[in-house]
Amino acid sequence: QVKLIESGGGLVQAGDSLRLSCVASGRTFSDSVMGWFRQAPGKEREFVAGINWTGATAYANAVKGRFTISRDNAKDTTYLQMQNLTPEDTALYYCAAQGTAGRYDFWGQGTQVTVSS
Secondary structure, rough: OEEEEOOEEEEOOOOEEEEEEEEEOOOOOOOOEEEEEOOOOOOEEEEEEOOOOOOOOOEOOOOOOOEEEEEEEHHHEEEEEOOOOOOOOOEEEEEEEOOOOOEEEEEEEOOOEEEEO
16 A cells, blocks of 8 residues: 655744655655645645656745755655745645656645744
């Protein structure tokens, strides 16, 4: 059974940093695009960052310069380093992996990030 398990969320103050981790099990995603998404209360889920198998990355404008996505294929783990957090970053953060059709077919359960002002 394929699983993506996120961890690292929590309650922090504005300006703080957090690092989220996403561990994959059940299959390897070393040749897949991995992504982080988030969903704030009352809002739609939105793309945060993505990384492909070569290490090329993409970011949403709202997080560019503050968040860094990375991966360790040997550990089947994808990371999201978040710096200078603001209350607007408060959301449930999801890890996702693309399948063969280029869609994000695999999703974790999410980890909550709450940033107080």
